[in-house]
Amino acid sequence: MIFDRPSSVELLKAVSFFLDEKIKKEVPPHLAFKLRIVENVLKIVCREIEQGDALSEEVINDLKKLINSDIASLEDLANLIKEQKIDLEDQDLQNILVKLSKNKIAVDNPNYSTYKKLLD
Amino acid sequence: MKFVEGESIARKILRDDEYKNALKNLAFECGESIAKIHQADISEFPFLPRKSVSDQINDLYNTYVSFNQHSPVFEYTYLWLKEQSFGEINDSLVHGDFRLGNIIVSQMGLESIIDWELAHIGNPLQDLGWICGNSWRFGNTDKVVGGFGNIEDLLDGYNSISEYKVDTKTVRAWQVFGTFRWGVICLIQASAHLTGSVNSVEKAAIGRRVSETEIDIVDLLFLGGK
Numbered sequence: 001m002i003f004d005r006p007s008s009v010e011l012l013k014a015v016s017f018f019l020d021e022k023i024k025k026e027v028p029p030h031l032a033f034k035l036r037i038v039e040n041v042l043k044i045v046c047r048e049i050e051q052g053d054a055l056s057e058e059v060i061n062d063l064k065k066l067i068n069s070d071i072a073s074l075e076d077l078a079n080l081i082k083e084q085k086i087d088l089e090d091q092d093l094q095n096i097l098v099k100l101s102k103n104k105i106a107v108d109n110p111n112y113s114t115y116k117k118l119l120d
Numbered sequence: 121m122k123f124v125e126g127e128s129i130a131r132k133i134l135r136d137d138e139y140k141n142a143l144k145n146l147a148f149e150c151g152e153s154i155a156k157i158h159q160a161d162i163s164e165f166p167f168l169p170r171k172s173v174s175d176q177i178n179d180l181y182n183t184y185v186s187f188n189q190h191s192p193v194f195e196y197t198y199l200w201l202k203e204q205s206f207g208e209i210n211d212s213l214v215h216g217d218f219r220l221g222n223i224i225v226s227q228m229g230l231e232s233i234i235d236w237e238l239a240h241i242g243n244p245l246q247d248l249g250w251i252c253g254n255s256w257r258f259g260n261t262d263k264v265v266g267g268f269g270n271i272e273d274l275l276d277g278y279n280s281i282s283e284y285k286v287d288t289k290t291v292r293a294w295q296v297f298g299t300f301r302w303g304v305i306c307l308i309q310a311s312a313h314l315t316g317s318v319n320s321v322e323k324a325a326i327g328r329r330v331s332e333t334e335i336d337i338v339d340l341l342f343l344g345g346k
Contacts, residue, residue, distance in 0.1 A: 037325050044328055078190040081199065088199060094342045097193055101338045104331035113261035114254055114335050118343065 009046050016042045040109075047107045055103040062096050074100075124232040126224035130258050133225050134267055142229045147269025149230040150223070150251060151277020157233070158212040158244040158282065165213060170241040173206045177297070180304045187307050193334040197300045200341065204293040209284045212244035219256040220266040245286060248278060249294020254336045254345075255302050264346050271346075296340055303333030 001007075006014065019039055027035055063072040067080065077096065080086050086093050105115045133139045162168075171179075181198045184191065215222075216238030224232040250256070252264050252271060260267035265274045271288055279285045310327025312318050339345030 034322065037322055041321060041325050041328075044325075073190075074192060075190045077192040078195045081192055081195040084199070088196065094338075097196060098338045098342060101193060101331065101335040105335045108328040108331045112332050112335065113257070113259050114332070114339050114345065117261055118335070118339065 009049050012042050012046050012049075016046075044108055047110070052107060055106060059096065059100045059103055062092075062099060066092050066096060124224050126226040126231040128221060128224050128234065130220040130256075130267070133220060134258055134260060138227050139225060142225055142227055143268045145229055145273075146225065147265040147271075147273035148277035148280075150218070150265065150269070151248075151274040151279075152281050153223075153230055153233060153277075154215070154218055154244075154247045154251075155278045155281035157215055157218075157247070160213040162211065162213055162241050165239075165241065168213070168239055168241050170211065173243050173246075173297075174202075176242070176301075177201050180301055183304050184307060187311055189307070191303075191330070191334065193337055194300065194303065196341075197296065197337050201293070201297055201300065204296075205290065206243055206293055206297070207245045207284070207286065207290045209243060209245060211241050214240050214242050214244045215247050216240055217250070218247045219251045219253075220258070220268070221256070245290060245294055246297065248274065248286060248291050249296075250298040250301075252291060252295045253298045253302060254339075255299065255332065262346075292340070296337060299333050299336045299340070303330050303337075306330045306333065 016039055019035060019042075024032060024035055060072055063077055064070065066072075066086075067076060069076075077100075081088070081093075102115065102118065105112050109115070127133055127136075127139070133143070177198065181194075184194050184198075215233065215236065217235055218233065222233065222235040223230060224234060251266050251274070254261055257263060257267035263269060264271045271291060275286055275288065275291070306326050306329045309323050310330075313320050313323035314327070336345070
């Protein structure tokens with residue numbers, strides 16, 4: 001990257017801090033609720049920038065092994081299931097669907113109850 | 121129309137001390153209430169749409185497909201749902217959105233049912249699965265019914281009124297259906313933002329809640345989730 005610090009994540013975290021520390025207490029309740037959504041969105045973006053590549057690669061690597069190919073995408077996996085080219089009881093398939101779901105929620109909402117339960 | 125005193129905000133009902141006693145029997149009461157809704161004379165509701173289970177499953181799937189956002193979990197869910205039994209029961213009045221948030225609760229218990237926008241005529245057992253979805257447990261994931269009760273109490277309440285007796289396996293199929301349905305609703309909400317018909321950070325954010333329904337579905341289907 002040719003860009004100076006702060007990095008994209010550092011910038012986003014500065015904005016989050018500003019909203020949380022300075023703005024939250026100034027806004028009326030109906031906007032406080034929306035502000036919480038805005039702060040969550042910023043956190044999603046931070047997590048995706050920081051972990052997104054590794055989390056995606058993990059799933060795609062498993063998928064490449066499953067379909068025995070050098071390239072693979074979620075569309076390939078969706079079509080494999082849709083066209084029933086794989087047994088739905090296949091353990092490797094089910095494992096990929098679990099990993100895919102865990103890795104997506106790890107970015108979208110790592111506090112989600114089902115995710116936390118599965119991590120324990 | 122009449123005024124009913126009580127609370128509908130889910131987090132208050134689950135959190136505030138004044139509802140502690142009401143929560144103890146609420147799952148049973150919800151079961152009774154759902155069964156009573158299902159006993160309504162459907163000839164009184166000619167204006168409501170009639171939806172078969174297979175039509176609903178296909179509609180949800182086609183809606184998902186229309187957004188051209190590939191979800192291997194939803195593809196799997198669609199095939200799974202097509203193989204399930206949803207209970208051989210006569211078409212009835214279905215509330216369509218029976219959950220905490222759409223019921224009024226007082227310190228004494230269940231007072232009234234509100235928000236009938238999704239009411240239709242069809243297989244009524246959908247209402248039992250919907251209230252068991254993890255999306256409506258508000259973080260109390262171990263309390264399967266709405267974050268406050270267990271499924272046995274819900275079904276005891278239902279079966280105490282209904283002639284048709286429901287088992288947990290049927291409710292589970294409806295639970296997966298309901299979770300898929302909520303996932304597709306999240307897609308619809310997000311698309312309103314993505315297509316530019318509204319610019320809304322809430323609607324944008326809800327697009328990232330689809331993954332909550334995906335992990336709930338894989339938990340239910342593969343990992344022994346309740």
